[in-house]
Amino acid sequence: MPYAQIEGWGMHLPSRIVPNESFVKMGLDTSDEWISSRTGIEERRLAGHNEATSDMAVKAAHRALRSAEAHASDVDLVIVATCTPDHIMPSTASLVQNRLGARRAGALDLNAACSGFVYALAMGAGQIEANRARRVLVVGADELSLHLDWRDRGTCVLFGDGAGAVLLRAAVEPGILKSTMGSDGSGADLLMIPGGGSRYASNGRNGSNNSGGRYLRMNGAQIFRWATQMMSRAAEEVIHDSGLKADQIDLFIPHQANLRIIESTARRLGLSEDRVFSNVGRYGNTSAASIPIALCEAIASGRVDEGDNLVLTSFGAGLSWAALALRWTVPIEGHPSRWTPIRQTFESRMAAVRSAMRRQQRRVRASLDERFRADGG
Numbered sequence: 001m002p003y004a005q006i007e008g009w010g011m012h013l014p015s016r017i018v019p020n021e022s023f024v025k026m027g028l029d030t031s032d033e034w035i036s037s038r039t040g041i042e043e044r045r046l047a048g049h050n051e052a053t054s055d056m057a058v059k060a061a062h063r064a065l066r067s068a069e070a071h072a073s074d075v076d077l078v079i080v081a082t083c084t085p086d087h088i089m090p091s092t093a094s095l096v097q098n099r100l101g102a103r104r105a106g107a108l109d110l111n112a113a114c115s116g117f118v119y120a121l122a123m124g125a126g127q128i129e130a131n132r133a134r135r136v137l138v139v140g141a142d143e144l145s146l147h148l149d150w151r152d153r154g155t156c157v158l159f160g161d162g163a164g165a166v167l168l169r170a171a172v173e174p175g176i177l178k179s180t181m182g183s184d185g186s187g188a189d190l191l192m193i194p195g196g197g198s199r200y201a202s203n204g205r206n207g208s209n210n211s212g213g214r215y216l217r218m219n220g221a222q223i224f225r226w227a228t229q230m231m232s233r234a235a236e237e238v239i240h241d242s243g244l245k246a247d248q249i250d251l252f253i254p255h256q257a258n259l260r261i262i263e264s265t266a267r268r269l270g271l272s273e274d275r276v277f278s279n280v281g282r283y284g285n286t287s288a289a290s291i292p293i294a295l296c297e298a299i300a301s302g303r304v305d306e307g308d309n310l311v312l313t314s315f316g317a318g319l320s321w322a323a324l325a326l327r328w329t330v331p332i333e334g335h336p337s338r339w340t341p342i343r344q345t346f347e348s349r350m351a352a353v354r355s356a357m358r359r360q361q362r363r364v365r366a367s368l369d370e371r372f373r374a375d376g377g
């Protein structure tokens with residue numbers, strides 16, 4: 001049975017930085033002191049007006065391919081974990097696949113809210129272990145800022161936008177060790193964006209065209225209580241199933257929602273501060289992107305070495321949760337050749353040309369069919 005290993009990683013954050021003080025300036029009844037002491041968040045990044053989820057996802061994916069020195073055409077499957085897709089359909093993953101030029105790849109979106117990336121990593125690894133794919137690109141990307149009610153101080157201060165990606169490859173040694181996924185839909189109402197789907201359709205068919213339906217609503221206190229227990233329980237499960245002991249965990253990378261949740265989980269697991277990664281202060285909760293962004297920053301800051309055991313744990317709307325234990329197997333030092341970015345630019349341009357040609361071919365075929373029918377053929 002092949003194993004799955006992470007061979008490439010990359011992230012993208014929008015350039016617009018919004019510090020806590022901005023909410024005070026907007027007239028919200030809050031303060032930098034309240035936000036930072038209750039959440040650990042000091043600032044977040046928000047996507048620009050023309051920046052969609054797929055735009056951020058493509059940039060993160062390009063970097064992941066670049067760090068692995070891999071070609072987009074080597075990828076068998078693209079999974080984009082997101083709850084803020086560009087459109088209801090097609091999938092954001094198809095848009096990413098097209099722009100990367102991953103022409104052999106299947107593509108799908110996975111929605112498990114903030115747990116999405118760990119879910120997607122487990123599913124991608126499963127495809128490799130079942131011998132159905134050799135390379136899987138797993139992206140976590142979200143733009144929750146589009147669904148924030150900027151008058152609701154209980155939610156709008158918590159979230160940010162971004163994307164992160166990893167490239168999985170088939171290997172003879174294990175990288176991904178064990179994973180667990182869970183859901184408890186009895187808590188669906190605790191964290192929800194009610195509108196935009198079939199329950200509260202925008203045409204009012206199912207009884208509501210209420211514009212408030214597009215905003216994220218949350219019972220923060222209940223989510224907080226549940227998350228502090230669930231994160232440690234899920235992490236303990238994968239640590240145990242991997243045959244590891246807590247003291248063999250080199251780095252714990254939890255979902256970055258609230259520093260108090262992270263610290264409480266680390267305490268329950270008996271992990272000292274130096275074995276826990278957090279960057280929630282700079283980015284807030286970036287939903288499905290939070291763990292891959294944290295992984296990339298942990299690598300960049302020298303906190304991941306070959307042979308390290310890592311545990312990733314996430315929680316989110318659903319309610320949903322997931323955890324995954326992995327062994328880091330690739331050298332961090334390897335710098336991509338200086339030709340790689342040039343080759344990638346060339347490949348992206350070629351992908352755009354091929355995509356435009358296929359579109360044009362379809363148009364020509366459709367107009368020939370129409371003429372043929374009009375001629376009574």
Ligand code: ACO
Nearest residue numbers: 030034038113114153154157220221223224257258316317
């Ligand atoms: N500024 C000032 N006061 C605030 C703010 C704010 N930004 N937000 C809430 N408050 C007020 C509340 O209105 C409340 O006032 P009241 O007592 O007069 O009613 C008071 O602060 C205390 O509210 P609590 O909810 O008890 O505050 P708490 O310490 O629990 O912190 C928080 C709130 C930060 C939301 C916390 O509950 C939390 O982080 N929960 C988890 C949320 C989370 O992680 N969600 C993401 C899930 S992942 C996904 O799938 C998207």
